[in-house]
Every structure is written in structure tokens, then in C-alpha cells.
Amino acid sequence: MQLYQFRHSAFCEKVRLVLAAKGLDTSVVEVTPGLGQLALFRLSGQRQVPVLVDGTEVIADSTAIAMHLEHRHPLPALLPADPALRARVLLLEDWADTALASGCRLALLQAAAADPVLRSALLPDATPAPLRQLVGGLPSAWLGGMGEALGGMVAGPGCRQLQTNLEQLALLTAAQPFLVGDQLSLADLAVAAQLSLLRFPESCGAPLAGRGVSGVADNPLLEPLFSWRDRLVAPLARA
Numbered sequence: 001m002q003l004y005q006f007r008h009s010a011f012c013e014k015v016r017l018v019l020a021a022k023g024l025d026t027s028v029v030e031v032t033p034g035l036g037q038l039a040l041f042r043l044s045g046q047r048q049v050p051v052l053v054d055g056t057e058v059i060a061d062s063t064a065i066a067m068h069l070e071h072r073h074p075l076p077a078l079l080p081a082d083p084a085l086r087a088r089v090l091l092l093e094d095w096a097d098t099a100l101a102s103g104c105r106l107a108l109l110q111a112a113a114a115d116p117v118l119r120s121a122l123l124p125d126a127t128p129a130p131l132r133q134l135v136g137g138l139p140s141a142w143l144g145g146m147g148e149a150l151g152g153m154v155a156g157p158g159c160r161q162l163q164t165n166l167e168q169l170a171l172l173t174a175a176q177p178f179l180v181g182d183q184l185s186l187a188d189l190a191v192a193a194q195l196s197l198l199r200f201p202e203s204c205g206a207p208l209a210g211r212g213v214s215g216v217a218d219n220p221l222l223e224p225l226f227s228w229r230d231r232l233v234a235p236l237a238r239a
């Protein structure tokens, strides 16, 4: 199998976590934004990552990939057999991929506007060193307009909703090891993947690991949530 990805995409992280949970190996193809997406379009008929190539099958979209893997490699199951639990997992996964994902993306954009290390580390691997330096070196005052515009949005209802939802998740994950039932499920992996945009996990390596969105990554109320995420992904990173 081959996984076409952007390294720092939360949806690609979700697929990597599903693969690791199922003990599956893939080779990874890092897609260059822009030009690389033309080749991806020729391969899959659309331009977004993640895309999984499994033999003759080409599957786009993290949920479709998770379903494909669940079908092909049923064990360990990431979807409960019980219909009600399964419905809960799928609802939570969809929430993580939509509302949580857009809140996390916005918060990260604002943080990157203010943090030169973060914005140059988030550039694609293929970025030439001089361009990387240029982006990192852009004065924060120059990006002030963008930061303020995003800040307006981040401080707005969307951000308050994100903060409230994260606090609810922190309470939930302090009380139980898994979001649904008593086993790891796709809901846990989808939520953990989006959290990687707010505080980067160890697997990102230096300089991103442990770094994140200030006010969220360093909020003591959210510590149980990031500890839960770290406990959940540690065995998968070793797998």
C-alpha cells in the first residue's frame, strides 16, 4: 500500500493512526502542494490528501480509507459490532472531521502567523531552504493584519466553541480511556488526529513536538486531554 499525504495534515495523521492501530505497513509519498496535486488528480480524480493506493484500488478521503481498511483488515476492529455504539463512533468521527477540524485549523493558522518557528516548520518538505528562511523571517508585524483578522475569528464564536468543546473532551477523557465503549475506536483516532494541530505530538520530531497553539497547548484545563492523546498514540507510534 502507498499513502499519498501532506505530513502535517490532520486527516493524513488520522489515516496513519488507523494503519498503525491495525498493524499495517505502507510506504508514504509526500505530495508537493500545487504541482504534486496535479499528479494526485490524475491518480485519484480529486486533489486532496490523504489518498491510499491498495493494489488496484485508489481511495481518497480519510473516512473512506478507514472504511476500506476496516473491511479488508477487520481486526482489531475500530468500529464496534453493536449498532448503537457504532453509530456513536461514526457521529463523533464526523464531528471531529468537520467542526473540530475547522476550529483546529483556524487556531493553528493564527498561531503560525505569530510564531516564525511554527510557520517555517509547517512548510512542505520540498520547500527550498531560502524560501523556508524567508517565510520564517517574515516580521510578525508584517503578518499582523493576517494575525488580527484571524484573531478576530479565533476570538469569535467559533473559537469559544472550540475552547468549550475541548474542555468537554478533557472532562470525558479524564473519566474514561476511550470516547466510546471500552475499546479503541475510529472516534478516538479521528479526535486525536485533529488535536495534533493544537499541540504537536512527539512523532513530529523537533522543532514541532510539544509546540502548538498558545492558550490551548499550554492551558492547564486541557492537560488531561493532551495526556489522553499522548497515551493513546504512544503505542501506535512504537508499532
Ligand SMILES: N[C@@H](CCC(=O)N[C@@H](CS)C(=O)NCC(=O)O)C(=O)O
Residues within 6 Å of the ligand: 006, 009, 010, 011, 012, 037, 047, 048, 049, 050, 060, 061, 062, 063, 097
Ligand atoms: N474530508 C477529507 C478532507 C481532506 C483534506 O481537507 N485534505 C487537505 C489537507 S488537510 C487537502 O488536501 N488540501 C489541499 C486542497 O484542498 O487543495 C478527508 O477526510 O480526507
